[in-house]
Amino acid sequence: MPEIARAQTDAPSAIALADVDVAFRLADGGVYTAVARASLDVADGEFVAIVGPTGCGKSTLLNIAAGLLAPAGGRVDIFGAPLPGINRQAGYLFQADALFPWKTSLENVAIGLETAGTPQAEARERAQAWLTRVGLGAFGDRYPHMLSGGQRKRVGLAQVLIRDPKILLMDEPFGPLDAQTRQIMGNLLLDLWSADRKAVLFVTHDLEEAIALSDRVVIMSAGPAARIIGDWKVPLPRPRDISEIKAEPEFQKLHRDIWQMLKAEVLKGYAQAEGV
Amino acid sequence: MSRVTLTALQVMVAVVSLVLWQLLTTVPVFGRVLLPPFFFSNPLDVAHQVYIWFSTGVIWKHLWVTLIEAVLAFFIGSIGGVLVGFWFARQPRTAAVFDPYVKMANALPRVVLAPIFTLWLGLGIWSKVALGVTLVFFIVFFNVYQGVKEVSPTVLANARMLGMNERQLMRHVYWPSALSWMFSSLHTSVGFAVVGAVVGEYLGAAAGLGYLIQQAEGIFDVAGVFAGMFVLAAFVIVIDSIVTVIEKRLLVWRPVAEARP
Secondary structure, X not given: OHHHHHHHHHOOOOEEEXXXXXXXXXXXXXXXXXXXXXXXXXXXXXXXXXEOOOOOOHHHHHHHHHOOOOOOEEEEEEOOEEOOOOOOOEEEEOOOOOOOOOOOXXXXXXXXXXXXXXXXXXXXXXXXXXXXXXXXXHHOOOOHHHOOHHHHHHHHHHHHXXXXXXXXXXXXXXXXXXXXXXXXXXXXHHHHHHHHOOEEEEEEOOHHHHXXXXXXXXXXXXXXXXXXXXXXXXXXXXXXXXXXXOOOHHHHHHHHHHHHHHHHHHHHHHHHHHHO | OOHHHHHHHHHHXXXXXXXXXXXXXXXXXXXXXXXXXXXHOOHHXXXXXXXXXXXXXXXXXXXXXXXXXXXXXXXXXXXXXXXXXXXXXXOHHHHHHHXXXXXXXXXXOHHHHHHHHHHHHOOXXXXXXXXXXXXXXXXXXXXXXXXXXXXXXXXXXHHHHOOOOHHHHHHHHHHHHHHHHHHHOHHHHHHHHHHHHHHHHXXXXXXXXXXXXXXXXHOOOHHHHHXXXXXXXXXXXXXXXXXXXXXXXXXXXXXXXXXXX
């Protein structure tokens, strides 16, 4: 606890959600409370994963931090200042395909710089460098539909990181990929992240992935009115290799402990879904 | 099926139809010609008529007039459709107000407008252009409207997160999406531009393929009517293949399997 307090006085958190409520108006006039009184701090340079049962509002919370959604109540502070709209300091990697289908990989990566006023030639040059960094140097002229799911995610990662955001928001970014590709992408992400340690908020339903990647794992309860019910530090050393770290006894113990809590919530989620 | 076989079969269909037509209009079956030449002419006469048109050069003027009318109708209709489609898609309130009138205007058979256009714009090309515009406009309008409305919410959110302002969203997200829908209806809209031109000419003009057909019909020159039809069909095929080439170039980013009809 004193450690957290010190962190707050030294430097403001990258993301600070305080008692955030999220409500949606339903078609029949009712109100659905997706998230209730959620509080979460992500320090600068910290990698935090949010895990919870399907439909618990993890992505909703991410959209709040991104400024794509306004909370019904509570405070959202980004580096100590309230968030007025779209979070300009954040990059967002979406779960679904979010690349511009009518632009080539190179144009997709360069666009974030071009709209910010970087001259086209320079933007393209830097985009090419980023494509090379994510292992797609030779794929600059491909359109998204010509790439595999994993390659599209790599382009997406380059598209977000080229703008050098201080915060990285990721919504189950590797969800649709197969297990092998996920591991490779996870390692790539850790590689890129370790270069300049941005604050990361990473949503996933995969507990193993969450532990392997992050410094902290936050557990959300089943919705509606989902809350944050657990907050676990991951004291595993870095740099990590995702496939190797899963064999560590410490990893497995942590996984068992967190899973005890998560399992109850997942079952609750199922029971509610069936009860409806 | 190999390309050669396919082409051979396609040619065979034409040859068989033409031979049947020629035989049925010239050779009596049980002492009776099944297709009276007065009503059905025959392929040789039709071919002769087409040959005369091209050898004397008469046809070029008419083709040119029809082409100009169709091209003008296509561009004016498309520009109008894009502008109004964009406007309505971005201003739902305006769209809601005009909705019943748009539906009404679109339901109207455009042929009935032809006399009015002739009255307003005369017998020259502009009354035909106007008719084509009323056809092309709605096709483009509906597609652009849909294209702007159906931009993927994720792509839109991504664009916002990448720091795009309203103008940049327009240029990099809404515009390409709308254009892709418009281009996917390119065949239909170009086809309707030609239909508008020809129908307009048929109903009253001084030149054009429709005029040629109408003139031949007026003197019961059935060979002339068929000849006009064949020239028109060839004209449409040429235009359509040009459109295909343009479409392939413009929509190179789109996966083939997902192409809309």
